[in-house]
Amino acid sequence: MDKNQSRRQVASMKQSLFDQGLLDEQFIQLEGLQDDANPNFVEEIVTLHYRDSSRLISSIEQALKERNPMDFNKLDTLMHQFKGSSSSIGAKKVKAECNLFREYCRAGNAEGCVRSFQQLKKEYVALRKKLEAYFQLARQVGPQETACRSK
Amino acid sequence: MAGAAKLHVLAVDDSHVDRKVIERLLKISSCKVTVVESGSSALQYLGLDGDESSIGLDSVKVNLIMTDYSMPGMTGYELLKKIKESSVFREVPVVVMSSENILTRIDSCLEEGAEEFLLKPVKLSDVKRVTDFIMRGEGKKGIKRSHKRSRSDDSTPSLSTALSSVSHPCDLPSPCVSQKKSRLSI
Numbered sequence: 012m013d014k015n016q017s018r019r020q021v022a023s024m025k026q027s028l029f030d031q032g033l034l035d036e037q038f039i040q041l042e043g044l045q046d047d048a049n050p051n052f053v054e055e056i057v058t059l060h061y062r063d064s065s066r067l068i069s070s071i072e073q074a075l076k077e078r079n080p081m082d083f084n085k086l087d088t089l090m091h092q093f094k095g096s097s098s099s100i101g102a103k104k105v106k107a108e109c110n111l112f113r114e115y116c117r118a119g120n121a122e123g124c125v126r127s128f129q130q131l132k133k134e135y136v137a138l139r140k141k142l143e144a145y146f147q148l149a150r151q152v153g154p155q156e157t158a159c160r161s162k
Numbered sequence: 163m164a165g166a167a168k169l170h171v172l173a174v175d176d177s178h179v180d181r182k183v184i185e186r187l188l189k190i191s192s193c194k195v196t197v198v199e200s201g202s203s204a205l206q207y208l209g210l211d212g213d214e215s216s217i218g219l220d221s222v223k224v225n226l227i228m229t230d231y232s233m234p235g236m237t238g239y240e241l242l243k244k245i246k247e248s249s250v251f252r253e254v255p256v257v258v259m260s261s262e263n264i265l266t267r268i269d270s271c272l273e274e275g276a277e278e279f280l281l282k283p284v285k286l287s288d289v290k291r292v293t294d295f296i297m298r299g300e301g302k303k304g305i306k307r308s309h310k311r312s313r314s315d316d317s318t319p320s321l322s323t324a325l326s327s328v329s330h331p332c333d334l335p336s337p338c339v340s341q342k343k344s345r346l347s348i
Contacts, residue, residue: 044187044286055182056179056182056183059178059179060179063179091261092176094261095177095261095282096179098261099179101283
């Protein structure tokens, strides 16, 4: 694939992530922090997020298995951390699912928590896959596509 | 900026992702950065942890402390209180960051002496504004003020949350909707 074609594909992949409501302005903010010395900052942050959040996902899954009673406080605390990390990379839809989960926690609705967590995981995995594909292509195209800081 | 003194900022956050981001934001804003992951680590770094061996040593020099609010163990609020209780560090401006826009939380931080309260995710423009403010020397005036929050704008939080939920990447956030709550009019 020639460079120009790849560049167009990177741009359109990114636009699609925004159009689908998967990413928000925070992702753009992160891109604005890249420069020649730090050309892969966004990918590094996103990678870090997935590493940390996978641990939180496991903890939440474990906590959801405790049924009598379900520890809603613990779940809310874990989800708060997870939401914060998702918010920091601009994961818009995942963040919305987090909010829904926390509402179920606060309502003490165990089934609601379980269901919304299933949905959340779907969104989480889907975004991770798309971002992996995006960064893979962006790396091939080169730093000039994503770095926007002049200094 | 050769020759210009850099601000030394201590950043405190239990999230690894947020530590990396705040560090980057501060470095771009030409600051020297020390990042720690908890309130107790921050106190230890400042020599405020009551450890006998730190008495008599020269205090570390910090121009600004930026701390997350919700942290396990010691919250950012508790850390703020300890800093303001310290004779050595009470004049150091403290900025509290939180993903939750809770007025009572914001109020108590400002009343306890926080310079500013920033909503997460923190933007480069927020950090630049704060660091510029400190560089101009105005941050030092904070402790001498006796009045509380100068703006009591209850509609602002819901506006900013409403805007953020409909934000589109092509739209820039309106400059008049600020995500900060501050008793300073900058």
